[in-house]
Amino acid sequence: MLTCEKYRGRGSEVVPSGCVPSEIDGTVDDACGVFVASTGDDGSAGTQAEPVATLAEALRRAVEKGAGVYACAETFKEAVEFPAGTKLFGGLDCANGWRWIGETAKTVVTPGEEAIALKVMRGEGAVRIEDVSVRAADAQAQGASSIAILVDGAEAELVRCELIAGNGADGAEGEDAPSEVPAQAPPGNAGRDACSDLDGTPGPDVTLSGGAQVVNECGGELSIGGSGGDGNATNGGGGDVGQVGVEGQGGAGEPATMSLSWSCGVTPGDASKGGGNAGANGPPGEAGVAASGLGTLSSSGYAGVSGGVGGTGTPGQGGGGGGGARGGAAICPGSLQGAGASGGSGGSGGCGGLPGQGGGAGGASIALASVEGKVTLKDCVLKARNGGKGGAGGDLQPGGAGGVGGVGGMGVGGSKNACDGGKGGQGGNGGPGGGGLGGPSLAIAYRGEGVKQQGQTTLTPGTEGAGGPGGSSNVAENAGADGVTAAEQEFP
Structure with a gap:
């Protein structure tokens, strides 16, 4: 009976003579370690005659005994974690004396x-x-990766092994903003007709207030339509500026002098034009940043880069208030001197649209990932398949329509009509979400020390995943970058 040393240390030099199947003509002894066959029983002795059934159980016992694991050239449907210092010899013909057939079956x-x-x-x-074929399944969850082997800060030597990754999964699509446009903003308030305040005493000091300002609240931001200009006996007041922006000027009131031909036209800054100017449209939200880069490699595996969230659109500016008209003598019933009509207030601006969310990253296909490990490959075959596609960015929400301006009051007895308020500006569109990064296809991905290759080791990557398009049919051209494909790829 062969007596085995503990399987501790580096490389194969610590394996007792006669316990490396590929180096002997015949079978290894039961004393070499723990034996495992798919037809075994995890409650058995772990010998050639009574093997255990799973690699996990065999490795657990091997750690306790300080011995190696010897596996039949069969399929074991399990994910396996290798403790440090363990040894696995595969490719054994269990039906014929546990002899090594690793060159033809693994x-x-x-x-x-x-x-x-x-x-x-x-x-x-x-x-x-030795003589193990590791085959990762295709990833299924959105953005998940398929990795055959991950070495987490350990020292590992792989001999005559096959490492075959499956396809990475496509990234999740970014959530769309609501498709319903925000409700139209509140309209301006109407001005008052000339001589409509006869409860008081008509005269040169009578004033009719213009339409009151209106406010549209958009998630904490306000858009305010400017108040209408007051009507007065001797002159009309100018309308107020609509807020949020600089263009929605109020209309000029009718002046006391008769030399100006005052009307309700719309020309910013023109003292002869009394119409309230329309509010400026709100700027759109910024497009979400397109995903780019490599992604990250860690002891948990690979993580890609998602696209950025778009920005919320800015509310439109409120419209300017319309100018008020002057009154004068003998315009009111009984030939009394009274106030002219007052202007309507501007409509408030529409709310900005909400943004689309960023698309998720595509998953990777990686045959071997080494994270701060020391890995040596000898006569191994590594194959990656396809990286997953990046997810599309979410669609934007258009901005809401501005409110219409309030109607100016009516003139009486030959006095002019007051002017209407300006329409509120359109809210800016939300920004579309950025597209997600395409998943990489890598035979070897490593962070830290590079992987050593000996003998006839071959590396075959697959096809990288395409980057996801930006939201709203990539209107902002913010598609994510394609993944990378490489035999070897270093990560920072």
């Missing part, structure tokens, strides 16, 4: 569902794996 590790198929954990002692 032990297959495939979870059959989304998972990192094989993970090497950090700790003391090198891990050695």
